[in-house]
Amino acid sequence: MGIAAQKMCKLNHDEIITVLNQAYAEEWLAYYQYWIGSQIIFGPMRVTIQEEFEKHAKEELEHAKKIAERIIQLGGTPLLAPAEWMQQARCGYEIPNNALSIELLKQNLDSERCAIARYQQICEMCWGKDYETFEISRQILHDELDHEQDWEDFIKDLEEGAIFFQKFHH
Numbered sequence: 001m002g003i004a005a006q007k008m009c010k011l012n013h014d015e016i017i018t019v020l021n022q023a024y025a026e027e028w029l030a031y032y033q034y035w036i037g038s039q040i041i042f043g044p045m046r047v048t049i050q051e052e053f054e055k056h057a058k059e060e061l062e063h064a065k066k067i068a069e070r071i072i073q074l075g076g077t078p079l080l081a082p083a084e085w086m087q088q089a090r091c092g093y094e095i096p097n098n099a100l101s102i103e104l105l106k107q108n109l110d111s112e113r114c115a116i117a118r119y120q121q122i123c124e125m126c127w128g129k130d131y132e133t134f135e136i137s138r139q140i141l142h143d144e145l146d147h148e149q150d151w152e153d154f155i156k157d158l159e160e161g162a163i164f165f166q167k168f169h170h
């Protein structure tokens with residue numbers, strides 16, 4: 001627990017730690033959503049999307065680590081039991097019942113949009129009051145915006161591809 005770290009944070013500590021733990025839970029669920037998606041995916045662009053899922057999974061795990069470190073600096077404890085992830089997360093875990101590539105992409109796009117709102121919220125909470133948490137959230141926000149763009153682009157390519165296919169194979 002960092003003494004100076006706690007002094008420099010002008011937010012209610014319990015409040016920011018609670019929100020950080022929610023984000024922490026969401027990162028683990030996002031990690032798993034990508035990881036399991038990369039195992040079960042089938043359909044158009046399988047290999048390319050699989051690789052991108054694996055890459056995103058790693059990035060979500062790095063986000064979880066950054067948040068865990070910050071929670072500890074602020075004198076809190078990152079959630080210790082996986083069962084708490086589902087309870088604490090506000091960005092819900094979407095069960096990939098249909099592993100067709102475009103369906104997985106749509107689920108992950110939803111999750112990324114939720115993550116963007118989450119880090120926007122933390123940035124707003126922390127601005128002027130806790131620059132370190134602000135900076136961590138801003139860096140993560142940058143990655144989540146990138147992730148959203150990836151899936152929008154992939155979905156567009158798949159949909160355009162399907163239209164093209166229909167036109168020329170009638």
Ligand SMILES: [Fe+2]
Binds near residue numbers: 144
């Ligand atoms: Fe993330």
Ligand SMILES: [Fe+2]
Binds near residue numbers: 112144147
């Ligand atoms: Fe993400």
Ligand SMILES: [Fe+2]
Binds near residue numbers: 052055056147150
């Ligand atoms: Fe990406």
